[in-house]
Amino acid sequence: MIDKNLYDIAIIGGGITGSALACALVNSQKTKSRRIALIEFNNMSNIREWKPPHLQFSNRVSSLTPRSIQFFKDIGVWENINHERIRPYKDIQVWDGISNARIRFNSDDSISINKNIEAIAWIIENNNIQHAILTKLAQYKDSNIDFLENTTVKRIMFDDVNYENEQFDLSDWPSLELSNGKVLKTRLLIGADGINSVVRSFASIESLGWDYNARAVVATLQVEPQVENATAWQRFLPTGPIAMLPLNNRFSSMVWSTTPTLASKICTLPSNNFIHLVNAAFRLRIADLEYLYSQLENCDIEFVKEFEWRQSIEKKAGIGNEIFPPLVLDVQEKSRAEFPLKMRNAESYVKERIALIGDAAHTIHPLAGQGLNQGLADVQSLVKVIEHGVVTGQDLGNIQLLKNYSSDRYLSNLMMLGAVDKLHKLFGNDFAPIVFMRSLGLQVINHLEPVKSEIIKYAMGIE
Amino acid sequence: MLHQLLFMLSSMLTRRIAQSISHYSVNNLFAKSLLSPREHYTTTNVPISNFQKSLLAVSSAFTAFFDPSRGDMIATLAETTSSIFLNKLRDEMLRDSKGRQILRERPIINSKTIDIPNLRTLPEGTFGKEYANFLDGEMVTPDTREKVKYIEDEELAYVMQRYRECHDFFHTLTKLPVSVEGELALKWFEFAQTKLPMTLISSVVGPLRLSSKERTRLFEKYVPWAIQCGSQSKLLMNVYFEECWNKDIAEMRKELGIYLVE
Numbered sequence: 071m072i073d074k075n076l077y078d079i080a081i082i083g084g085g086i087t088g089s090a091l092a093c094a095l096v097n098s099q100k101t102k103s104r105r106i107a108l109i110e111f112n113n114m115s116n117i118r119e120w121k122p123p124h125l126q127f128s129n130r131v132s133s134l135t136p137r138s139i140q141f142f143k144d145i146g147v148w149e150n151i152n153h154e155r156i157r158p159y160k161d162i163q164v165w166d167g168i169s170n171a172r173i174r175f176n177s178d179d180s181i182s183i184n185k186n187i188e189a190i191a192w193i194i195e196n197n198n199i200q201h202a203i204l205t206k207l208a209q210y211k212d213s214n215i216d217f218l219e220n221t222t223v224k225r226i227m228f229d230d231v232n233y234e235n236e237q238f239d240l241s242d243w244p245s246l247e248l249s250n251g252k253v254l255k256t257r258l259l260i261g262a263d264g265i266n267s268v269v270r271s272f273a274s275i276e277s278l279g280w281d282y283n284a285r286a287v288v289a290t291l292q293v294e295p296q297v298e299n300a301t302a303w304q305r306f307l308p309t310g311p312i313a314m315l316p317l318n319n320r321f322s323s324m325v326w327s328t329t330p331t332l333a334s335k336i337c338t339l340p341s342n343n344f345i346h347l348v349n350a351a352f353r354l355r356i357a358d359l360e361y362l363y364s365q366l367e368n369c370d371i372e373f374v375k376e377f378e379w380r381q382s383i384e385k386k387a388g389i390g391n392e393i394f395p396p397l398v399l400d401v402q403e404k405s406r407a408e409f410p411l412k413m414r415n416a417e418s419y420v421k422e423r424i425a426l427i428g429d430a431a432h433t434i435h436p437l438a439g440q441g442l443n444q445g446l447a448d449v450q451s452l453v454k455v456i457e458h459g460v461v462t463g464q465d466l467g468n469i470q471l472l473k474n475y476s477s478d479r480y481l482s483n484l485m486m487l488g489a490v491d492k493l494h495k496l497f498g499n500d501f502a503p504i505v506f507m508r509s510l511g512l513q514v515i516n517h518l519e520p521v522k523s524e525i526i527k528y529a530m531g532i533e
Numbered sequence: 534m535l536h537q538l539l540f541m542l543s544s545m546l547t548r549r550i551a552q553s554i555s556h557y558s559v560n561n562l563f564a565k566s567l568l569s570p571r572e573h574y575t576t577t578n579v580p581i582s583n584f585q586k587s588l589l590a591v592s593s594a595f596t597a598f599f600d601p602s603r604g605d606m607i608a609t610l611a612e613t614t615s616s617i618f619l620n621k622l623r624d625e626m627l628r629d630s631k632g633r634q635i636l637r638e639r640p641i642i643n644s645k646t647i648d649i650p651n652l653r654t655l656p657e658g659t660f661g662k663e664y665a666n667f668l669d670g671e672m673v674t675p676d677t678r679e680k681v682k683y684i685e686d687e688e689l690a691y692v693m694q695r696y697r698e699c700h701d702f703f704h705t706l707t708k709l710p711v712s713v714e715g716e717l718a719l720k721w722f723e724f725a726q727t728k729l730p731m732t733l734i735s736s737v738v739g740p741l742r743l744s745s746k747e748r749t750r751l752f753e754k755y756v757p758w759a760i761q762c763g764s765q766s767k768l769l770m771n772v773y774f775e776e777c778w779n780k781d782i783a784e785m786r787k788e789l790g791i792y793l794v795e
Contacts, residue, residue, distance in 0.1 A: 357624035361633065379637060380627075387686045506587060 077105045077216075078466055079456070080246060080256035082223055082269050084110025086132075086196065087428030087445035088262030089203045090147070092217070094449060096210045097145045100457040104466070106215045107254060108207075109246070113220045118208070120201040122155055129288045129405040130196045131315065131323045133302070133439030137531030138446045139192060142202070150202035151194070157316045158189030161301040162526075163393065164512075167308065167356055168500060170392070171509035173516040175526045190530055191302070191439065193315045193323065222249040226259070226272040243467070244272070244423055258467040259424050260452070265414060267430035273421045279414035279433070279487075282494070284310050285333035286436060287326045290405035291348065293396035295320050303395040304437070305352055306497035307359065311437045312351045314395045322396065324348060325436055333408045335366040344406070345398045346373035353394050354380050356500075411435055413491050415484055419448075419476040423467035427452060432483050438490050443531055444483055451478045590614055619689040622696065622727060625768055632771040639691050640775055642698040643675050652778060660705070660785055661778030667705045675701065695770065702774045706786060707762075708793050714747055718755035718794070725763025758794040766790035 079095065081088045092108040095101045134142075142148040165172040177190045207217060225247040246254045261269025270277060291314070293299065299316040310327035317323055326348070328336065339347065347362055350373070358380050365371045414433040419426050428445030455475040459466045496508055515521050626632030640646070652665040668674060678697045684690040700719075707722065709715040743751060767789045777785060786792065 355624065355627060357627035361628050361630070364628075365630075376633075383688055387688065510588070 075252060075254050076240075077107045077254055077256040079104055079258045079260060080107040080109065080244075080254055081260045081262055082109050082246075083261065083263035083267075083428075083430070084108050084112070084114065084217070084219070085262060085264065085428070086199055086203065086442060087449055088260075089200065089207060090142075090145070090446060091260065091262060091427060091449045091452065092215060093147060093203050093206050093210075094141075094145045094453045095456065096207075096213050096215050098453060098457055100460050101453070102213060104214060104456075104460070107218060107256065108215065109218045109221050109223060109248070111220070111222050114200075114204060115219075117197055117200050118204045120197050122152060122195075122198070125321075126402060127155070127290045127317050127321055127323065127405075128195045128197050129290050129323065129402075129407055131193055131317070132196055132199065132442045133191045133315065134194055134199075135191050135443045135529070135531040136189070138443045141446055141450055142199075145206070147199075147202045147206050150205040152198050152201075155198055155317075156192050156194045157300065157318055158192045159300045159302050159316055160189050162190060162304070163301055164304045165306070166497070166505065166509050166512060167305050168505045169509040171512040172392075173512045173522075175522060177526070189300075190526060193302075193317060196442075218248070218250075223247070223268060224249055226268065242423065256467075257423065257465065258456075258472075261424070261426045261430040262428050264429045265412065265433050267426060269424060270416060270426055270430055273424045273426075275421060275424075275426065276417045277414045278417055279412065282327075282411040282413065282435065283329065284327050284411045285330045285408045286411055287324075287328065287333050287336050287406060287408045289324045289326075289344075289348075289407075290317070290402035291322045291324050291345070291398045292320060292400040292402065293322045293398055296396050299396060301395070302439075303352065307351065308356060308498065308500040310494070310498060312348075313437070314352065315439075321402075322398075326351065327411055327435070327437065330410075332363060332366075337406045337408050339366060340369075341401050341403075343371075343373040345401055346377040348398045348401075350377050350380070353377075354384070413487060415487055419480055420469065420472040422469045425452060425472050425475060431479075432487060434487050435490050435494050437494060438486075438529060440486055440490065440529070444486060447482070447531065448475075448479050451475050587617065590617070615693075616684070616686075616689065619684070619692050622770060623689060623692045625727070626692070626770055629768070629771040631773050632768075635695065635771070635773055636688065636691070639695075640773075641694075642775070647675060647775070649674075655778060658781055658783070659778065660774070660780045660782045663782045664702065664705045664778075667701060671704075671711045673701070673711070692770075699769060699774065702772075703769060706769070706782070706789070706791055713743060714751055714755065717743075717751055718759050721756050721759035722763040725760045726766065726768055755794060762790075762792055762794075 081092055084092075088110070089108060092106055095104065095106055139148065142151070160177045162175040163172065164174075175190065207215070223246050227245050227247070228241060228243075229245050240255055243255045243257060244259045246256065246259075248254065259269060261267045261273075263269055265277075293314075296316075296319050299319045299322065302313065302315050304311050304313040307328070309329050309332065312326040312328075313324065315323045315325070326333075326336065336344065336347065343366075347366075350359055350362055354377070358376070362373060362376065365373075412433045413435060416426055416431045419431045427448040429441070431448065432444065434441045434444065452475045455471060455478075456466055458464075458474070459468070459471045464471050496504070499505070515525070623636070626636055649665055649668065652661040653669075655662040655665070675698065678694075678700070680694075684693055703709075703719055703722070704711065704715070707719065709719050709722075769789070772789065
């Protein structure tokens with residue numbers, strides 16, 4: 071007799087990676103007969119019944135690579151996406167705020183990129199993704215999956231309690247004590263519970279890394295209407311990069327990582343000054359920006375006048391002839407928010423009966439838009455490993471099996487973390503010789519198509 | 534052999550850089566002389582980026598070093614280094630609200646814009662009166678400044694002009710005389726203020742013209758003062774001197790952090 075509180079796989083955390091993993095497991099012919107519990111602390115009904123407000127966008131968006139999109143297609147999630155609210159982009163422009171040296175990636179120009187690829191990546195609201203996954207999961211109501219919402223894991227432990235009619239020794243299976251009073255036992259426990267993962271601390275896996283002395287400000291911007299708003303823009307300022315990502319022809323999403331002091335001031339700045347500060351951050355000299363930073367608390371200064379004056383001077387000098395992102399006209403009310411930036415990598419992704427995925431395993435600076443894509447790559451890899459375990463009749467919690475997942479993902483995540491961290495450090499420096507060398511590097515790479523193609527393929531998740 | 538190789542490399546590099554930036558920066562002597570006439574140029578006056586300028590500065594310096602007959606390279610060197618200097622100076626002004634006001638209004642100093650006879654009537658000890666005294670004592674007028682040429686960017690040309698026009702105000706504030714010694718001391722002072730090495734070029738060559746006694750005095754008295762005073766005082770490019778005629782000059786020195794050389 072099977073105890074109803076025994077599971078093959080328990081996933082803690084019903085965010086995008088956790089619920090995508092559950093979805094992929096029930097969708098797979100090989101793993102769908104396993105008993106799965108997905109435990110989420112929030113009530114998901116808001117997202118399940120998500121009705122996107124017309125001409126408003128959430129400030130939490132992600133950039134999905136072709137590889138992540140393919141995964142969503144494979145598990146049947148993509149068909150549930152609201153396609154009017156996603157925006158592919160084929161063009162990336164990145165430039166140095168001090169020297170203005172630029173690099174441009176365009177998927178059409180790259181010789182070695184498969185022409186069938188429609189875009190470098192897609193900008194999509196996190197709610198849109200999560201809603202599509204929940205819609206798909208709802209179709210599996212009668213399967214072997216239990217989605218426990220509104221449920222907190224109070225304690226994880228190993229216990230010796232012997233269940234009735236127990237034929238096997240399950241003392242090495244993790245037990246989960248839930249807020250609804252139930253106790254679950256699981257063969258394999260998966261932590262998809264974010265940067266402060268309780269699963270990771272239960273497993274005493276250390277998380278290595280550091281906090282950047284920086285915070286990211288996000289906002290939804292209304293921009294000058296574009297014929298085709300399909301470029302991702304990023305300017306590296308000495309305080310951190312500012313990026314503008316297309317949502318549709320009239321809206322873009324902004325991520326601006328900057329010092330904690332500036333971030334909180336930028337968040338509370340009156341919106342008319344805020345939009346011109348953003349325009350200035352993409353177009354004006356660093357010295358102009360530094361002046362504006364010093365005036366953030368001065369209500370008498372009209373940023374629009376400063377911006378228009380400097381813009382007219384730069385246009386006359388010809389600098390305005392470079393291509394810049396669309397002008398910001400307005401900021402969506404209450405769309406400004408800030409969060410801390412961290413770099414983390416767990417010292418190990420697996421232990422006996424335990425695996426970590428997504429932010430529970432690693433956290434990355436958002437400047438390359440790779441965080442969620444890494445998490446989804448973890449999911450794909452772990453699903454393969456579990457399928458293999460099922461097919462070959464192994465215990466799914468066996469460390470030898472789980473190590474295949476770890477060895478597949480650890481180095482690859484570490485490389486991406488390292489590359490993004492180095493980029494952040496390289497561009498966070500305003501020491502003249504370093505500015506000179508990195509600008510030279512940018513311009514040289516900009517002319518080396520094969521190198522550019524390799525970089526963009528790496529960023530797109532094409533191996 | 535090595536020289537020849539380096540020379541070839543540097544002129545190739547210069548040429549390549551010029552080509553790569555030619556589509557938006559051609560209105561300068563050197564690019565015209567280097568590039569093949571077949572290429573199409575836009576004639577709009579579009580400056581190249583700071584970064585490209587520094588590349589040009591380095592490569593033109595190399596070329597000129599190995600072949601001093603390349604006058605175009607020396608001109609390029611002068612043009613690119615001065616534009617780096619002016620860009621930095623402008624940035625310092627852009628960071629300051631008075632500096633921005635000056636850049637926005639672009640006030641000009643000459644005998645038409647400044648009523649010198651009126652300044653002479655101000656009470657002793659005011660900045661206006663001291664300035665008039667300086668002009669009369671040295672028998673100069675604000676019109677003797679050289680006009681700015683060869684700088685295409687309007688705003689940078691203005692910064693250069695302002696820099697020259699303010700020179701006599703610097704003399705007035707620091708009380709340094711118009712002599713080789715005084716001018717060199719002022720150059721050191723400007724270097725300490727701006728931290729821009731270009732202001733030092735003449736301070737290195739200049740002392741050759743001094744007697745050994747003067748030279749000793751320069752390095753033992755003026756230079757230490759210039760470095761100390763220049764680095765702790767407010768950047769004088771951000772002072773709207775035209776608004777200060779009636780100010781007490783001692784008060785003004787105090788506000789700006791300037792003390793006199795003993």
